[in-house]
Amino acid sequence: MLQLRRTLALLRGETGNQRARTGSTFPFLNSTDASSGLVLQSQSTDVYQNLALEDWIDAHVDLQQRGILLLWRNRPAVVIGRHQNPWSECNLPAMREMGIALARRRSGGGTVFHDHGNLNMTFFASKKAYDRKRNLKVVTEALRRLRPNLDIQATDRFDILLKGHYKISGTASRLSRKSSYHHCTLLYSADRSALSTVLRPSCPGIQSNATPSVPSPVANLIDHAPSLALEELLEALVQQYNTEFGFSSACTLVDPSDESAFPGVGTMATELRSWDWTFGRTPKFRVETLLELRDEQPPARCSAQLQVEVKAGQVESCRLDVPASWIPLRLSGQLSDVLVGERFCPHRAAAAVAAMLRSERGQFHSRLHNLCEAVLAVMG
Numbered sequence: 001m002l003q004l005r006r007t008l009a010l011l012r013g014e015t016g017n018q019r020a021r022t023g024s025t026f027p028f029l030n031s032t033d034a035s036s037g038l039v040l041q042s043q044s045t046d047v048y049q050n051l052a053l054e055d056w057i058d059a060h061v062d063l064q065q066r067g068i069l070l071l072w073r074n075r076p077a078v079v080i081g082r083h084q085n086p087w088s089e090c091n092l093p094a095m096r097e098m099g100i101a102l103a104r105r106r107s108g109g110g111t112v113f114h115d116h117g118n119l120n121m122t123f124f125a126s127k128k129a130y131d132r133k134r135n136l137k138v139v140t141e142a143l144r145r146l147r148p149n150l151d152i153q154a155t156d157r158f159d160i161l162l163k164g165h166y167k168i169s170g171t172a173s174r175l176s177r178k179s180s181y182h183h184c185t186l187l188y189s190a191d192r193s194a195l196s197t198v199l200r201p202s203c204p205g206i207q208s209n210a211t212p213s214v215p216s217p218v219a220n221l222i223d224h225a226p227s228l229a230l231e232e233l234l235e236a237l238v239q240q241y242n243t244e245f246g247f248s249s250a251c252t253l254v255d256p257s258d259e260s261a262f263p264g265v266g267t268m269a270t271e272l273r274s275w276d277w278t279f280g281r282t283p284k285f286r287v288e289t290l291l292e293l294r295d296e297q298p299p300a301r302c303s304a305q306l307q308v309e310v311k312a313g314q315v316e317s318c319r320l321d322v323p324a325s326w327i328p329l330r331l332s333g334q335l336s337d338v339l340v341g342e343r344f345c346p347h348r349a350a351a352a353v354a355a356m357l358r359s360e361r362g363q364f365h366s367r368l369h370n371l372c373e374a375v376l377a378v379m380g
């Protein structure tokens with residue numbers, strides 16, 4: 001416990017006055033103790049808590065004389081980049097079915113899959129000391145030391161490849177005025193089948209300026225080094241970090257849900273968990289797609305055209321071109337009108353169209369119902 005308190009105090013590197021401002025309950029060491037490295041390992045596997053901890057450290061810790069390495073893993077989650085579109089990057093219905101969380105991080109770049117078999121590393125440093133190549137050297141050197149025969153290389157785009165072909169690590173980073181963090185993944189034993197199921201678009205026909213991901217063939221370390229234990233990997237990374245930066249830090253467990261250690265971190269996690277952040281921050285986009293409509297009695301088929309513009313996650317405009325021979329224009333027009341202003345989300349949109357469906361009890365009820373289902377399916 002004392003060690004944890006010391007570490008948290010060191011982590012903040014604040015004076016007594018600063019402590020009064022943050023409301024922390026932990027004692028503080030004097031600032032000269034701060035000019036060293038720290039290695040932290042998160043006890044949480046909640047993606048939002050871990051991303052919030054990154055933000056908390058970035059916002060509250062003086063990184064001018066100090067480097068920090070944070071090690072963390074998550075329960076299954078898909079993590080999109082700050083400027084990405086979740087509807088085009090991931091299979092939202094499959095994620096709902098499989099209980100896989102969606103998170104938007106504050107750093108840019110592409111979409112990755114996390115689970116317990118994926119290790120995340122965050123390298124915090126001053127903006128001046130920001131050096132992704134050096135950080136990745138920590139990872140590649142640690143792996144080479146553990147298994148000299150593994151062919152491991154960092155690339156110009158800061159991926160790490162195995163055998164020159166299989167991606168085992170992806171990188172993203174965030175630079176603030178004075179501080180920086182660079183975080184990367186490391187595929188140790190992740191569920192590759194879940195990865196490929198969820199990293200597929202939910203919605204066809206999206207046009208936008210959002211950052212697209214760069215898909216690659218991926219591999220797990222365990223498949224190429226079957227005797228490599230996760231503990232051994234973690235130890236080697238900590239040791240290599242200390243060697244590379246001249247630190248001598250042991251690994252300290254931290255709990256990102258501990259408000260007395262990280263005052264305000266809960267609010268940060270709540271924001272990251274919100275719909276407004278994960279979906280609402282999507283750059284404006286447009287969906288143009290063909291809907292295949294069916295009727296059972298008597299069997300019939302028809303195609304309709306859907307055009308939707310989505311801004312801040314909400315339907316800004318909607319146009320449905322359905323042949324008048326299929327359904328009266330009045331009904332398709334009413335459906336488009338009902339959707340405008342709603343979230344581009346199947347649950348919200350379903351609630352919005354429910355009243356309209358209830359009031360249309362006539363001969364077109366079944367066709368209107370099918371049209372609604374087809375439109376909602378586009379929303380993921």
Ligand SMILES: Nc1ncnc2c1ncn2[C@@H]1O[C@H](COP(=O)(O)OC(=O)CCCC[C@@H]2CCSS2)[C@@H](O)[C@H]1O
Binds near residue numbers: 114118120195199
């Ligand atoms: N976990 C993981 N590790 C490595 N590569 C992955 C992973 N999941 C998916 N992919 C592959 O990378 C591409 C996307 O590559 P792309 O280059 O587009 O994006 C990235 O690499 C972003 C890395 C973000 C790292 C952060 C660190 C902490 S929070 S998330 C995807 O389509 C898959 O082919």
